[in-house]
Amino acid sequence: MSIEAQEKRQGVALVTPALLWTLVFFAVPFGAMALMSLAHLEGREIVQGHDLGNYLRIFTDPSLRRGIFVSLEITATVTVISVLLAWPLAWIIATRVPQRWRRMVLLLAVLPFWTSYVVRSYSWALVLGEKGVVMNALVGLGLLAEPVQIMATRAATVTGFVHFFVMLLTLTIYSNLIQLSPNYARAAQDLGASQWQVIRLVILPLTLPGVMTGAFLTFVLCIGDYITPQILGGNNELTLPQLIMLQLGRRGDYPMASALSIVLMAIVTLAYAASARWLKMERV
Amino acid sequence: MRYLSWVYLLALFTFILLPVVTLVVFSFQDGRLPVPPFKGVTFEWYAKVLSDRAMMEALFNSLIVALLSSLCALTLGFLAASGLARVILPGSALMRGALIAPMTVSYLIIALGLLQMFNQIGLRPSLLATGIGHVVINLPLCFAIIYAAIGEHQKSALKAARDLGAREWQVLWLVAAPMLMPSLAAAFFLAFTFSWDEFIIAFLLTRFDVTLPVEIWSMLRSGLSPETNAVGSLVFLVSIAIVVVLELTLFRKGSK
Amino acid sequence: MTADVHINAVEHRFNSFTALHRVDLEIAAGEFIVLLGPSGCGKTTLLSIIGGFYTPSEGQVLIGGKDMTHVGPKDRPTTTMFQDYALFPHMTLCDNVAFGLRMRGMSKVARSEKAMEMLDMVGLADKAGRKPHELSGGQRQRVALARALAVEPDVLLLDEPLGALDLKLRRQMQDELKAIQRRVGTTFVHVTHDQEEAMAIADRIVVMNHGRIEHCGTPEEVYLTPKTLFSANFMGEMNRIPVSAAGASPLGQLDVPAGEGLLCLRPENIGLEGQFSLGPARLTEASFFGAHHRCHFTPVNAPDLTLVAHLPQGAYPQVGAEVELFGRDPVILPPAMTEAA
Numbered sequence: 001m002s003i004e005a006q007e008k009r010q011g012v013a014l015v016t017p018a019l020l021w022t023l024v025f026f027a028v029p030f031g032a033m034a035l036m037s038l039a040h041l042e043g044r045e046i047v048q049g050h051d052l053g054n055y056l057r058i059f060t061d062p063s064l065r066r067g068i069f070v071s072l073e074i075t076a077t078v079t080v081i082s083v084l085l086a087w088p089l090a091w092i093i094a095t096r097v098p099q100r101w102r103r104m105v106l107l108l109a110v111l112p113f114w115t116s117y118v119v120r121s122y123s124w125a126l127v128l129g130e131k132g133v134v135m136n137a138l139v140g141l142g143l144l145a146e147p148v149q150i151m152a153t154r155a156a157t158v159t160g161f162v163h164f165f166v167m168l169l170t171l172t173i174y175s176n177l178i179q180l181s182p183n184y185a186r187a188a189q190d191l192g193a194s195q196w197q198v199i200r201l202v203i204l205p206l207t208l209p210g211v212m213t214g215a216f217l218t219f220v221l222c223i224g225d226y227i228t229p230q231i232l233g234g235n236n237e238l239t240l241p242q243l244i245m246l247q248l249g250r251r252g253d254y255p256m257a258s259a260l261s262i263v264l265m266a267i268v269t270l271a272y273a274a275s276a277r278w279l280k281m282e283r284v
Numbered sequence: 285m286r287y288l289s290w291v292y293l294l295a296l297f298t299f300i301l302l303p304v305v306t307l308v309v310f311s312f313q314d315g316r317l318p319v320p321p322f323k324g325v326t327f328e329w330y331a332k333v334l335s336d337r338a339m340m341e342a343l344f345n346s347l348i349v350a351l352l353s354s355l356c357a358l359t360l361g362f363l364a365a366s367g368l369a370r371v372i373l374p375g376s377a378l379m380r381g382a383l384i385a386p387m388t389v390s391y392l393i394i395a396l397g398l399l400q401m402f403n404q405i406g407l408r409p410s411l412l413a414t415g416i417g418h419v420v421i422n423l424p425l426c427f428a429i430i431y432a433a434i435g436e437h438q439k440s441a442l443k444a445a446r447d448l449g450a451r452e453w454q455v456l457w458l459v460a461a462p463m464l465m466p467s468l469a470a471a472f473f474l475a476f477t478f479s480w481d482e483f484i485i486a487f488l489l490t491r492f493d494v495t496l497p498v499e500i501w502s503m504l505r506s507g508l509s510p511e512t513n514a515v516g517s518l519v520f521l522v523s524i525a526i527v528v529v530l531e532l533t534l535f536r537k538g539s540k
Numbered sequence: 541m542t543a544d545v546h547i548n549a550v551e552h553r554f555n556s557f558t559a560l561h562r563v564d565l566e567i568a569a570g571e572f573i574v575l576l577g578p579s580g581c582g583k584t585t586l587l588s589i590i591g592g593f594y595t596p597s598e599g600q601v602l603i604g605g606k607d608m609t610h611v612g613p614k615d616r617p618t619t620t621m622f623q624d625y626a627l628f629p630h631m632t633l634c635d636n637v638a639f640g641l642r643m644r645g646m647s648k649v650a651r652s653e654k655a656m657e658m659l660d661m662v663g664l665a666d667k668a669g670r671k672p673h674e675l676s677g678g679q680r681q682r683v684a685l686a687r688a689l690a691v692e693p694d695v696l697l698l699d700e701p702l703g704a705l706d707l708k709l710r711r712q713m714q715d716e717l718k719a720i721q722r723r724v725g726t727t728f729v730h731v732t733h734d735q736e737e738a739m740a741i742a743d744r745i746v747v748m749n750h751g752r753i754e755h756c757g758t759p760e761e762v763y764l765t766p767k768t769l770f771s772a773n774f775m776g777e778m779n780r781i782p783v784s785a786a787g788a789s790p791l792g793q794l795d796v797p798a799g800e801g802l803l804c805l806r807p808e809n810i811g812l813e814g815q816f817s818l819g820p821a822r823l824t825e826a827s828f829f830g831a832h833h834r835c836h837f838t839p840v841n842a843p844d845l846t847l848v849a850h851l852p853q854g855a856y857p858q859v860g861a862e863v864e865l866f867g868r869d870p871v872i873l874p875p876a877m878t879e880a881a
Contacts, residue, residue, distance in 0.1 A: 436624070437624055440622045440626040441626045441628055443620075443622070444622055444626035444628075445628070446612075446613055446614055447592075447618075447619055447620050448619060448639055448640035449614050449615075449640055449643035449644055450639075458639075459628055463630055
């Protein structure tokens, strides 16, 4: 056997355990789920089938179809707001905060990362509730006559999400910004650009690929999350993950839950296909 | 502009820190509801949490699951990364893609798929099932981090080790692992954190023995309570303590 | 401790690209061989085949008379010194050098002793406890050499080991390499693209191009009597003048040995006196290089040609002056040898 063949055999031997694991515990379950999405429920029995009935229902049943739009609307809102809030914050930390405070300030900016995810949503419920800190302050200051309901609305879900993703995006954009050579800004200023022009024409475009990556990550994590909408948004309008959990919990409708999951995945894949092309072009 | 910057910074920091500060402050609430007005300081809720058997068990379960699943993901990822970095195999790109793929899929979908498969083969929801799920989500992460750390320099050091007569396990154990230690540590630390904090997989794949996030979740059902605040604050403080310790030992040493 | 190497009709292909075309090479035990050529000429591929990192697509590799064609690097009596040194960053110098001995099952005491001996040879015994990142480039290079030699290989393979060093250090390391090779007696096969380095250290130079051996000989042979235009050019600057079988050239009738082809003259072999006349020429440009003046001449008979000559420090005509040029030690390459370049 040639030396290359021996090398290859050893290489394959090293990769095989991980590949097997991924095959058995990721690919196979996924395939089983795809198959399950073609079945349907009769009473409490799952009947194997090969029709697209579940998918048809998702796009015709108003309550299910609505879930797709609710998820997309919330995710889009969250992604846009988070990017708009995080960019200036990252820029201020990277350029305005004195060097020796920077690390400290950055750590503080992502401090809530260290609470557990469930607790983070819970603490927003605490803050936004009718008797919570925010309403207390607003009524106390005379800005509101009486408390406004925020909890169990989309506003609460969006707030909880934005809180998390502002931290995430601040981190990614900040690391992007400090990698830029300060000479870009100097060169632009030297050529007569105002500070605003430097940001708009030089710094912002240079960070765009990083921002896009962060935005995509936000999109993926946000649209697949169950906890935040469940704790903060309540049951008035349901997102896709909430609908999936509902199918499981209430009726044990695995076929419908599987079909909804496939739809969720398709959305993420489409988003990836759309942004990947765009990202590549930006990187050239 | 300068003035505006500081106002913005202050506003955003208020937004970011408000829930955490509220959480911690009202964990000391001497009353039944963790909302204003603040009625005075008590440690009653902490005492309650620490004597809550189910909570302590969940905490222990979480530690075990996080530790074992990250070790497993780390080992598999390390082996796969060394294998793929070692030779260009036909289909190398495909294998890399396959190993990374779970990273792009929502945890909920992974959990649902595993739940159905485990139902089929008769594996009951358990910590083992949860651990398997956590390896699935952390393997791509570990693989990607370690694979990225093996550059031309590392490859040629591994080649040199073989040239000097090392067997494959010696190459991995004596050269690759110690050489890649910083990224192995980073991968382990991240995987541990993700597993420790993961909710949806654990929620669907456990039943009687649960992990901490699931236990906290079931506490939420009974509404707002300073006890939940206390649990959250404890997790928060422990995490920060761990980060500080790591920062002072591991990473300081690494950066030297 | 030392062995000869036979490369028999070795051909190597990467997919559709042929990196080596039926290469034959005999290396004697204890010889210092340099594989010289531009990047992509196949020299590193040949070294990897000797080291056991590739199996050749065809042909045979014998080391010390044994067929090693299908034996992996681990089991060959060769060690390689890598271009980037490939030192283990987490080990001390002593552990680095002792690594190969450890793999051979040598006891800790014995291998430390041997490692110290090797470090002493390269002048780094006082730094045995340091880690590679605390060393300079030249020191790392020495550690890599000590590590590769510690296992007492029959053949040491060096893959552009001096490439990362600055010029001055490089010249110094060449001398050290040569001295160490003389001392240990191991066969050295050294790859480089620097012809000065090759001439400084080689017993024999193997000039390679496009996967073929162009010329194989001592530095003098390769430099003074190149067999092909490629190796003539690669070894240094060369003036080329087409001549007919009867000695006719654009410069006029030349008094050179008979033969049609290209007359090749090194710049130092053109001067104001010599074995045969090159006719009158005008000096168009001159610059001082310390040891010589580098001069551009335009022959009066062939204004399209430029001849480059190195004139001695003292003899330096004025730019624009017309002089008669002479040549020495002519090499005439027949047309068949001038195609590949």
